[in-house]
Amino acid sequence: MASADPIWHPSPNFGARRDGLQPHLIVLHYTAMESAEAALQRLCDPAFEVSAHYLIGGDGRLWQMVAEDHRAWHAGQGEWAGLSDINSRSIGIELDNRGDHPFSEPQMCVLETLMAQIMTRWTIPATGVIGHSDMAPGRKWDPGPRFDWQRLATLGLARPNGQPLAAPAATPEALRKAAQACGFTAEVDDATLLQAVRLRYRPWACGPLCGEDVAPLLS
Structure with a gap:
């Protein structure tokens, strides 16, 4: 696996996790910006009040902006498995991509290494890896249709597709x-x-x- 040693680039946009919560989810995003540098600037600008724990550039560069034990502001409104305040329950990873092209091999390799480390540190199962669009359907689209979820599932880093024995009802x-x-x-x-x-x-x-x-x- 590729190295996942982050460049520390602190963002002021974070807070304490509420109610003593610890991360049990990883939320994946795309930046929808023209470059990783532009996204890094946005995620560290107090005027925009957004952040994430990590940002991975298309060339595989990795930045960390918020410590994992703090609450980054990446998920916004939505819910998953009946739970709200996903920011307090998750670690957010931004991927340098506009959503209209494949994610690069260096980027995916670093993502896989980073995810494996995070999942081990916080005992996060593969079912706890979600996309922004999963917890905010209709409001968010990332990481988008070009993201290779099956690749992560094959490595045990995301939920695999179910394989029902019989054709399910289409209702x-x-x-x-x-x-x-x-x-x-x-x-x-x-x-x-x-x-x-x-x-x-x-x-x-x-x-x-x-x-x-x-x-x-x-x-």
Whole structure:
């Protein structure tokens, strides 16, 4: 695995984790900016009131802006597995990408090394690795359709796709039940939920709901 020794570049945009909470989630983002340097400046500017714990450039450079035991301001409103205040429950990793092109090999290698270290330090399971779009469906789209979730799942760094024995029912009710069991509990309409599930598991899919949309959620 690639080295994951971060460059310390502190951001003033952080606080204490609320109610004594410790991270049990990792939230992945893309920066949607023109460069890693521009994103770093934004994440460390008190005027914008946003931050993350880590930023990984397309060339594999790694910056740390907030200590892991502090609450970075990266997730915003949303929920996962029935829980809110995701900032207090997570570690946020920003990836230098506009969301319209593949994530580079150096970037992915550093991400994998960093995630493995974080998951070991905080005993975070693969099911605790989510995208910003997972906990804020309809509001956020990152890390987007070009992110290789299957690659992380193969390494045990993200939840693998389910492999049901029989074809699942292709109904909104079946999708919602399966999605909620996996953590998609934000209150959104059926179309937005389908969009969020597809972003995570079937970003190439289009058209009406089908059994293949439900299948990845079933263990």
